[in-house]
Amino acid sequence: MPTVYVNDKPVEIGTRKLNCVQAADLAGVFVPHYCWHEALTVVASCRMCLVEVGELKDGKLTMQPKVVPGCQTPVKDGTVVVTGEYAKRHPALPALPYDPGYTKGGQPGERAKKAQADTLEGLLINHPLDCPVCDKAGECKLQDFSFKYGRSESRMVDAKNTPPNKPHLSSKITLFTDRCIMCTRCVRFTREVSGTSELMVTNRGHHEEIDVFPGRPLENKLAGNVVELCPVGALGSKDFLYKQRVWYLKTTDGVCSRCATGCSTAVDHNKDIVYRVNARPNPEAQGHFICDDGRYGYHFANSTERITRPLLRADGATRPAPWSAVTPRLREAFDRAAAENPAGVVAVLSPFLTVEEAFLYATYFKGLSADVRLALGPVPVVGQDDTYPKDVRGNPVEPVRFTIRAEKCPNRRGVEAVLRHFQKDIVPFDAAAREGVAAMWFAGGYPDRDAVGADTGTDWKTPGLLVAQDLFPTVVTAAAGFVLPATSAFEKDGTFVNHAGLAQTFPRAVRPPVEVRTELQLAYDLLGRRGLVQAGAVRAELARAVPAFAGLAAADRPATGVRFALEMA
């Protein structure tokens, strides 16, 4: 097996093609870097990952006299990597036979350490000390690395460059030009991943600046990623600008609910308000990036127009009612409806429900009578699948690196799999809407209220008994006798199955508004089970009951972001 020595620790790299940064990571040694990113090409321009490199061959160790950038240097069998953290290696490790000629010019690690400190001093020459007003402060790589690898004082006596800010860069992104350290991650992103090439570097030397062509602002569906890629506070999201200091935010793993790709996200929230959605790298789902629809598409959860409590309609007007009164009435109404005409009862389960919620609802309605029909809610489809990279004219280019799906819902396949378990054929929603059924339960949760209206059409016949559960008032809630609040994907614990059959379990990030009960809890109450629902227990029940979801029961699933391909029937 090819073995690489990182700070004297042997690591086996197998057949992988790695650079020094990745090989060091395998050995548990972090090599600081700015410009290098796993998903982008290597430019080795920041010089932060400088390491000492040598080769161990036949027991003889030959070190290169100069430090080299770790991101650009591939490792092979016998490569010896010495980082600036060499002095902190485990003391029990046997030292490699360093040549006395090499150690005369400094102990192993000293060269790299000094090179990194000098690099940082260079980066800080023109970097303003405006951490107090910078949104990146707290998660800034320049802060972190300066603290860990840099000097405490600046020797710079001259005035710093203060180029003007560029808020015109994009409608959603602003550039604090003076904070930029020219890692060019953003430029490479627009050239390689989004392909739209809006960003470029102008001028030379220490007058280098990131800029766009006049009249060609950074406007593409992946543009938000450059803010996240920026290791310093140069690129700022106008959506998040000055909203929160990052150390107040708590991060919870999430799954994006805005399209069928089901990107893994990191949801940043404070005091039950979602402030930011970032990408969480997941090679199984979407890779390293997320689109702007998902990144900025969290505002619906904080909207003041949401339905926040159960409402009962009497004499044409809706009145708020407590859950303690609503739940028994719902049970009674559906018991009666199922006894009178079971085939006339339709439960519509939207593709925004988690599989656990769909399973509990389906269990309840099929428990009323086997003839009760289950329907799949409207599946919002907008345009075509949008693939990236694109060329400058906006035409897609192969190979595809990111896809924004036309299907704007997270869990159609999961809900379909649950419905198929309970009945052979899934009733399409529009058919049920036009048929004029006796009783309907509409479990919605649509962040975009137009999605429901588009599918009901004009010839929608209001059922005699209609329960509508949704985030916002829609045509369905306007006709419903019972209007129930729904929860957003940030407010529930569950599993979504994406377009490729990948089931991802995610925890709750924020609490729903006080009077809102999650769909899972409501279904649990309707089933007559007592107490608070545990999503994990429902998941285990689902895995036992539905063979397609058997994989969800495995206890050894990875703790963060469950990834396994769901075998679909």
Next chain:
Amino acid sequence: MPRTESDVRWVDEPRLGFWEQLYIPAMLDGLKTTIGHIFRPQVRTEQYPEQEPKLPGNYRGVHRLNRDEEGRVKCVACYMCATACPAHCIDIVAAPAPTEWQKDGREKYPETFVIDELRCIYCGMCEEACPVDAIELTTLYDLTGLSREQMVFDKEKLLSVFDQTTKAGTDPVRTRSGRLSVASETPPG
């Protein structure tokens, strides 16, 4: 680093001798101070509120928000004070600074800045944390109000405390003896 037994130093309570066990010498020692005050000539009682005490400049009373040379709020809304505050009594809403401020390098300013003076424990951590010396604790101590709401000071109220104390010449002692940190300096050129 893990602690070992050798790192721990055990300290015993000092043993009391015969006189210490009697407590009489200690009592007499205390009485000496008390009786001494009876015969001391000067009167120590202050006739408050007729006579107001002169407090040292580093007294920690009501907060003030300082103004810069142009009368704008000096605060840059960095949330350092709110982060340092052990009583969580500071609430700031930040916003991009008005365009005319931006030529002076002001990018961010507090849209609202609220201190709950009842919740505050007057520890002075906010003052210490401030990178631009914008928040200071003044020598005003006689803080009264008729309701809880009146004791929640907003930005205007805190700025008026600045105006009041500057006019009265009771500026607090500067946290760093008048030298401000780099972030508060106007950029060169």
